[in-house]
Amino acid sequence: MDIHENTPQHSVCLYFVVAVGLTVSPSRSQFFERESVTLKCEDHSSAGWTLRRNTTEETRTQCEEWGSADGLSCRISYIYPADSGVYWCESRGGGASSISVNISGSVILQSPVLPVMEGHDLTLSCQSQTPPSKPSAAFYKDGSLIRTEPTGHMTLQHVSRSDEGLYKCHISAHGESPSSWISVSGEELHYPGPQEPRPLH
Ligand SMILES: *[C@@H]1O[C@H](CO)[C@@H](O)[C@H](O)[C@H]1NC(C)=O
Ligand SMILES: *[C@@H]1O[C@H](CO)[C@@H](O)[C@H](O)[C@H]1NC(C)=O
Numbered sequence: 001m002d003i004h005e006n007t008p009q010h011s012v013c014l015y016f017v018v019a020v021g022l023t024v025s026p027s028r029s030q031f032f033e034r035e036s037v038t039l040k041c042e043d044h045s046s047a048g049w050t051l052r053r054n055t056t057e058e059t060r061t062q063c064e065e066w067g068s069a070d071g072l073s074c075r076i077s078y079i080y081p082a083d084s085g086v087y088w089c090e091s092r093g094g095g096a097s098s099i100s101v102n103i104s105g106s107v108i109l110q111s112p113v114l115p116v117m118e119g120h121d122l123t124l125s126c127q128s129q130t131p132p133s134k135p136s137a138a139f140y141k142d143g144s145l146i147r148t149e150p151t152g153h154m155t156l157q158h159v160s161r162s163d164e165g166l167y168k169c170h171i172s173a174h175g176e177s178p179s180s181w182i183s184v185s186g187e188e189l190h191y192p193g194p195q196e197p198r199p200l201h
Contacts, residue, residue, distance in 0.1 A: 030108040040073040041089035055085030102178035109177040115185035122156045126169035
């Protein structure tokens with residue numbers, strides 16, 4: 001599938017580029033009930049992308065069935081829990097990128113939609129639909145409490161593969177967010193300089 005199969009860093013970056021094919025606005029994967037959400041397939045080729053979704057009730061349905069299509073973008077005016085699912089852009093050539101969407105009652109975790117590059121910082125924000133009296137939020141990774149932050153924001157510096165996992169947050173008196181899988185992609189590509197001459201044996 002990938003002509004650079006023998007150079008792993010490169011295929012990681014290709015994955016990143018492929019995932020860019022679908023944009024979501026606002027740019028996150030968790031939404032409050034009744035928010036308005038716009039999804040868009042980036043059409044850099046003339047491949048003819050189709051936005052589709054799988055939910056617990058539907059398989060491979062197109063925008064016309066659950067949103068308002070407008071050229072390349074698709075708007076859901078009021079998102080409801082039944083809209084939770086996997087959304088993806090599909091080209092006739094078979095290329096696809098997907099994002100899973102969770103709808104929450106009252107608390108969401110704001111996390112990057114795309115994989116975070118190894119070595120970069122990752123900021124997570126916990127937000128409640130109605131302003132909390134205290135923004136303090138507890139952050140969990142794979143079910144265990146990792147930090148409580150009085151501001152409701154948590155930054156992980158220089159992320160590595162070990163930071164990959166299922167994150168959620170909790171704001172007292174408001175509740176818990178859905179969980180989001182956060183993935184960390186390989187090191188950013190550092191192009192090697194001109195090849196060092198190899199010693200001859
Ligand atoms: C959507 O559902 C179909 C049928 O269950 C499945 O084959 C397909 O892999 C799903 N697509 C995604 C992107 O999850
Ligand atoms: C949605 O929620 C499910 C169940 O908590 C979780 O497994 C999945 O990773 C979540 N996806 C996103 C994008 O939040």
